Amino acid sequence: MATASVSTPLKSHTGLFSSRTAGGRMPLTPSPSQRTTPVKVNSSPFTPEKADGAHRAASRSVYGGNLTAHLRASRANHRDSPKSNIARVVSTPRKVLELGVSNFTLTGTGVHSKPSSSSSSSSASSPNGNTKKTTAVKKKPTKTTISYKGDRFIPNRSASTAYSDGSVKLGMREGRSSRSRTASTEGSSVLASATDDAITALESLSISDRRRDESDNHDSNDDDEEASSYARPSPRSAAYRETLANACGVNLNTRILQFKPAPPESSKPVDLRQQYNRPLRPAGAANSAQFRRRIATAPERVLDAPGLIDDYYLNLLDWSSGNQVAIGLERSVYVWSADEGSVSCLLETSPDTYVSSVKWSGDGAYVGVGLGTGEVQIWDVAEGAKVRSMFGHDSRVGVMGWNKHILSTGARSGLVFNHDVRIAEHKVAELVSHTSEVCGLEWRSDGAQLATGGNDNLVSIWDARSLAVPKFTKTNHKAAVKALAWCPWNLNLLATGGGSYDRHIHFWNASTGARVNSIDTGSQVTSLRWSTHYREIVSTSGFPDNSLSIWSYPTLVRNVEIPAHESRVLHSCLSPDGQMLATAAADESLKFWKVFEKKPGHSQALSSASSSIKASSGQHMTIR
Amino acid sequence: MTSTAPEKDKSKTHKLSLKGSAKLVAEFFQYSIHTILFQRGVYPAEDFTAVKKYGLNMLVSSDDQVRAYIKKIMSQLDKWMVAGKVQKLVIVITDKDTGEHVERWQFDVQILSKPKSSKSSSSKSRSTATSAKDQENDSSKSAETTKTEAEIQSEIAALFRQITASVTFLPQLQGDCTFNVLVYADASSEVPVEWGDSDAKEIVGGERVQLRGFSTQSHKVDTLVSYRLVE
Numbered sequence: 001m002a003t004a005s006v007s008t009p010l011k012s013h014t015g016l017f018s019s020r021t022a023g024g025r026m027p028l029t030p031s032p033s034q035r036t037t038p039v040k041v042n043s044s045p046f047t048p049e050k051a052d053g054a055h056r057a058a059s060r061s062v063y064g065g066n067l068t069a070h071l072r073a074s075r076a077n078h079r080d081s082p083k084s085n086i087a088r089v090v091s092t093p094r095k096v097l098e099l100g101v102s103n104f105t106l107t108g109t110g111v112h113s114k115p116s117s118s119s120s121s122s123s124a125s126s127p128n129g130n131t132k133k134t135t136a137v138k139k140k141p142t143k144t145t146i147s148y149k150g151d152r153f154i155p156n157r158s159a160s161t162a163y164s165d166g167s168v169k170l171g172m173r174e175g176r177s178s179r180s181r182t183a184s185t186e187g188s189s190v191l192a193s194a195t196d197d198a199i200t201a202l203e204s205l206s207i208s209d210r211r212r213d214e215s216d217n218h219d220s221n222d223d224d225e226e227a228s229s230y231a232r233p234s235p236r237s238a239a240y241r242e243t244l245a246n247a248c249g250v251n252l253n254t255r256i257l258q259f260k261p262a263p264p265e266s267s268k269p270v271d272l273r274q275q276y277n278r279p280l281r282p283a284g285a286a287n288s289a290q291f292r293r294r295i296a297t298a299p300e301r302v303l304d305a306p307g308l309i310d311d312y313y314l315n316l317l318d319w320s321s322g323n324q325v326a327i328g329l330e331r332s333v334y335v336w337s338a339d340e341g342s343v344s345c346l347l348e349t350s351p352d353t354y355v356s357s358v359k360w361s362g363d364g365a366y367v368g369v370g371l372g373t374g375e376v377q378i379w380d381v382a383e384g385a386k387v388r389s390m391f392g393h394d395s396r397v398g399v400m401g402w403n404k405h406i407l408s409t410g411a412r413s414g415l416v417f418n419h420d421v422r423i424a425e426h427k428v429a430e431l432v433s434h435t436s437e438v439c440g441l442e443w444r445s446d447g448a449q450l451a452t453g454g455n456d457n458l459v460s461i462w463d464a465r466s467l468a469v470p471k472f473t474k475t476n477h478k479a480a481v482k483a484l485a486w487c488p489w490n491l492n493l494l495a496t497g498g499g500s501y502d503r504h505i506h507f508w509n510a511s512t513g514a515r516v517n518s519i520d521t522g523s524q525v526t527s528l529r530w531s532t533h534y535r536e537i538v539s540t541s542g543f544p545d546n547s548l549s550i551w552s553y554p555t556l557v558r559n560v561e562i563p564a565h566e567s568r569v570l571h572s573c574l575s576p577d578g579q580m581l582a583t584a585a586a587d588e589s590l591k592f593w594k595v596f597e598k599k600p601g602h603s604q605a606l607s608s609a610s611s612s613i614k615a616s617s618g619q620h621m622t623i624r
Numbered sequence: 625m626t627s628t629a630p631e632k633d634k635s636k637t638h639k640l641s642l643k644g645s646a647k648l649v650a651e652f653f654q655y656s657i658h659t660i661l662f663q664r665g666v667y668p669a670e671d672f673t674a675v676k677k678y679g680l681n682m683l684v685s686s687d688d689q690v691r692a693y694i695k696k697i698m699s700q701l702d703k704w705m706v707a708g709k710v711q712k713l714v715i716v717i718t719d720k721d722t723g724e725h726v727e728r729w730q731f732d733v734q735i736l737s738k739p740k741s742s743k744s745s746s747s748k749s750r751s752t753a754t755s756a757k758d759q760e761n762d763s764s765k766s767a768e769t770t771k772t773e774a775e776i777q778s779e780i781a782a783l784f785r786q787i788t789a790s791v792t793f794l795p796q797l798q799g800d801c802t803f804n805v806l807v808y809a810d811a812s813s814e815v816p817v818e819w820g821d822s823d824a825k826e827i828v829g830g831e832r833v834q835l836r837g838f839s840t841q842s843h844k845v846d847t848l849v850s851y852r853l854v855e
Contacts, residue, residue: 254711257815258822259697259805264689266667266800555670 293534295550295560299591300580303336305329310570310586312482312499312526312542313398313412313439313455315357317571317584322364324381325573325582327590328355333369335381338575346379347386359400359407364576368407370397376409378421390419390426395437401450403443403464408450410438416452418467429467433460442484444491449510451494453481459496461510472513478502485528485537486510487553497525500543507553519556521549526569531596532578538595540583542568548583550595564591645842646705649733652780652838652845653713654698657805658684659784660715660729663791666801678781697805700816704809708735712808716825720800725825727794727851732837734844771841779838783847786835793833794851827852 307330308316316328325336331349336342349355349371357370366387369377374393379386395412402408406428407419416431416438433452440453449471450462457477460470479499487493493516494508505525507517524542531537536559538550546569548562565585572583574596581593655677662672662683667690672683685691704710710733717727806822809815827850835847 253811254808255811255813255815256822256824257807257809257813257819259700259807260818260820261693261696263693263802263804264687266802552670557668557670 293597295562296594296597297560297562299564300594301592303590303592305584305588305590307332308570308584308586308588309354310567312480312524312568312570313437315359315399315439315482315571316355317573317582317590318358318360318367319573319575319582320360320364320367320381321362321576322360323576324360324364325590326358326360326367326381327584328358328369330354333358333367333379335367344384346381346384347377356396356398357400357409359402361402361407362404368400368402368409370400370409372396374411376400376407376419378407388421390421392417392419392427398437398439399441401441401443403447403450406447408441408443410434410441410452410454412437414438414454414456416441431460431462431467431470433462433470433473434458437480439480439482440484440496442486444486444510445488446491448491449486451484451486451496451510453477453484453496455480457481457498457502459484459494459506459508461494461508461513472508472510474506474508474513474515476506476515477504479524483525483528483539485530487530487537488532489535495528495530495537497521497528497539500524505537505539505551517554517556519551521545523547524568527572529572529574529581532574533598534596536596538572538581540564540569540572542570546585548572548581548593548595562593562595564593565589641840642708642842643706645840646708647702648776648840649843649845650698650702650705653701653731654694655682655684655784656729656731656787657694657697657715658682659787660717661685661690661803663788664717664727664794664797664801666717666803678777678784680781680784682784696818700819701807704807704813705733707813709810709813710807711810712806714806714808714825716804716806717797717801718804718825719798720802724852725827726797726801727849728825728827728830730848730850732846732848734846736839736842736844771839776838776840779836783836783838787847790833790835790849794849795853826850829853 305327308327309330314328317325319325319338323338325338326346327334327336331351331354333346333355335344335346337344346367347369353372353375355369356372357368359368359370360366361368365380365382367379367381369379371377374391374395374397376390376393376397377386378388378390390407393409393411393413393415397409397411399410400407405420405422407421408416408431409419410416414432414434414436416434417427418429418431419426420428431450431452434454434456435458436455438452438454440451442451444450448464450464450467452460452462452470454460457475457479459472459474459477459481461472461474463471474496477496477498479502481496481498483495483497483505485495487495492509492511494510495505496508497505500523503521503523503525505519505521505528506515508514509516521539521541523545525539526542527540529538535553536550537553538548541547541549545561546563546565546567548560548564548569550559550561551557552559564583565587567586569583569585572581574581577598579594579596579598581595582590583593584590658672659682661667662669662685667685667687671685671687671690673686674681675684676682685694701710701713712733713731715729716725717729718725804822804825806825807819829852830850831853832848832850835849837844837846839845
């Protein structure tokens with residue numbers, strides 16, 4: 001076989017090209033012009049005007065270059081170069097050819113191309129050896145492939161993109177010798193390096209070849225197109241991907257691109273359920289994300305409050321303007337000084353009754369104490385002595401409120417009395433509206449209005465100047481109203497919270513009586529406190545949440561919910577500086593929460609003082 | 625686009641309308657991202673402000689970081705849209721804790737073949753390519769060439785109303801969620817470093833609901849939401 005191929009040197013060259021063409025490969029294909037040139041041209045490759053000839057020579061010179069047969073090749077291109085090539089190479093290219101091209105292709109070549117009969121015959125003869133040669137390829141080393149047609153051939157077939165590009169250029173730019181030369185040299189050098197690759201690729205090629213041949217069959221006319229499109233990706237991987245893609249129905253022309261940077265974090269958890277009912281409002285600066293503040297969700301400190309009566313209708317906790325906390329525990333009232341951390345027992349009632357409410361006077365000097373008997377006592381805390389007792393109610397006094405020298409007391413009977421504590425005939429007004437126990441009572445900060453809430457589910461708003469009838473009576477709540485709070489920055493705004501069957505917080509315009517907003521909190525509202533420096537309100541809840549919730553106003557978005565206690569939160573009060581909230585719960589604990597901290601890093605007297613005496617006060621308050 | 629323009633100007637006006645249509649679709653994408661982030665509670669409601677658009681109150685995030693993030697996406701998307709490279713835009717909502725994709729909003733973009741140009745081979749090949757891609761969605765209504773601006777706006781408005789209304793049937797999203805934007809682009813697209821290949825982030829065993837679409841002279845957009853079924 002080898003000899004046979006050797007004997008067809010000259011034509012084999014062109015024959016290779018043409019077979020290539022038949023194989024769908026092409027650009028170098030002996031176009032008519034090319035075909036003719038070798039015969040005509042004797043000029044050197046460097047002569048520009050003879051473009052075709054130059055090109056031809058150039059391509060040959062590549063081979064020659066490898067062999068240092070450059071000169072000969074360029075000059076006597078036609079005859080010598082093929083021979084020299086053949087002498088060294090021929091056998092391998094043959095095999096390559098045979099390997100790469102199926103029988104069908106080969107016969108096609110013969111018909112299709114113009115090569116001399118000798119070339120076609122040689123190629124025709126080669127098929128016989130097809131199978132045998134496979135192994136031979138491995139043995140006949142890279143060198144042969146490089147030097148001769150191999151580079152033309154193998155790379156196209158196998159893997160080298162660069163080469164095929166180069167060959168395309170050659171075919172297209174026939175006129176420019178210099179260009180084509182560089183292209184071809186590049187191609188050949190690339191090829192050389194890619195040869196190893198190519199050989200291994202050849203082994204696998206037979207698979208794809210079959211497929212290829214079929215397609216070649218159909219569009220032999222489109223050889224050029226076909227070749228260039230195939231040449232780009234490595235045929236193996238391209239074919240594989242294509243079949244795979246077809247099998248999966250995926251379009252290879254599409255890429256799924258992801259914007260890789262992570263999206264910004266949500267500033268806080270979002271509960272859509274609240275969002276859906278929310279009225280649409282533009283976000284003010286105070287509410288927008290960058291101004292949102294962090295809220296400490298752990299208590300600053302925890303004190304025991306043994307004996308705290310678990311009764312929703314009582315009000316047993318208050319914080320004075322003098323920074324003292326009074327708490328009623330069964331029959332006693334204790335005063336804890338937040339400044340010093342000391343705790344003292346202010347009073348103990350007679351055994352037949354209990355403390356049902358405590359309330360500091362505005363100046364923090366006196367504390368009003370309501371008893372289960374209906375008696376109201378006023379104590380001077382500094383002296384630790386009772387100032388006076390006021391009688392009038394025939395049932396327990398569950399709630400009280402100071403307005404300067406006026407002490408308003410609400411009793412289980414539903415009656416509210418105003419007492420002028422300075423005069424002997426202390427009872428100056430009787431506010432009749434509620435038909436059941438009064439458990440909420442709050443004076444507006446300017447003393448012009450009074451709000452009361454009762455177990456009859458009513459909210460009454462009183463004008464201080466005419467207390468005969470309430471200015472407004474609101475019936476919206478469906479359960480007892482204990483939580484009442486006047487807004488510090490909008491005097492007309494009143495917040496009221498209902499009991500366990502109601503669970504709502506309503507907001508009222510106290511001038512018009514209109515309800516301006518509502519929140520369904522999902523649990524019993526036991527107290528409400530407005531922040532003095534944030535546009536927020538904190539609510540404490542009983543069953544089932546036992547939590548603290550801080551709501552933005554007017555957006556009514558819940559900024560945070562703190563699971564505060566193990567059982568229902570009964571009472572709450574704000575520190576005089578407005579930063580700390582104290583809560584007392586049925587789990588007999590008193591907790592302090594820094595929910596309205598003014599600014600991080602800004603230390604306040606309160607916190608530093610309270611922490612400094614933590615140990616001692618903790619012991620004192622633990623009255624077990 | 626004035627249909628009364630003389631034949632000579634046709635090509636010029638058409639070019640403009642293609643570009644304008646791309647911009648319009650891109651703008652629609654921007655608002656739909658904002659709307660989905662709001663409606664699905666990816667970011668808190670108070671971060672959003674209402675702006676008048678399409679005759680509706682559209683909610684747009686006022687959080688600087690979110691705005692910057694979407695702006696970055698949009699700047700690239702604009703380019704791709706104008707170049708006609710975008711086949712789909714997908715917004716995927718992912719559970720932060722489990723990494724599971726819980727909701728997937730897909731906008732299929734179809735570039736309509738030029739209504740006035742002769743059926744040249746190039747446009748034919750393009751149209752066959754697109755029709756092959758989404759045969760299911762192809763309502764073959766490419767004949768509507770004379771759609772007014774107002775009609776397009778009202779189509780978009782209807783689509784947004786439907787997105788807003790879809791929160792009624794979509795399951796409540798549990799826990800913290802985050803989102804990703806995917807673009808199905810032509811393989812030939814130029815891809816900046818911030819964008820990278822991704823999988824489709826499909827929802828495994830998800831329910832799919834086809835929503836409305838809208839079309840301009842040059843683009844047709846179809847909307848599909850798929851979501852995870854709650855067990």
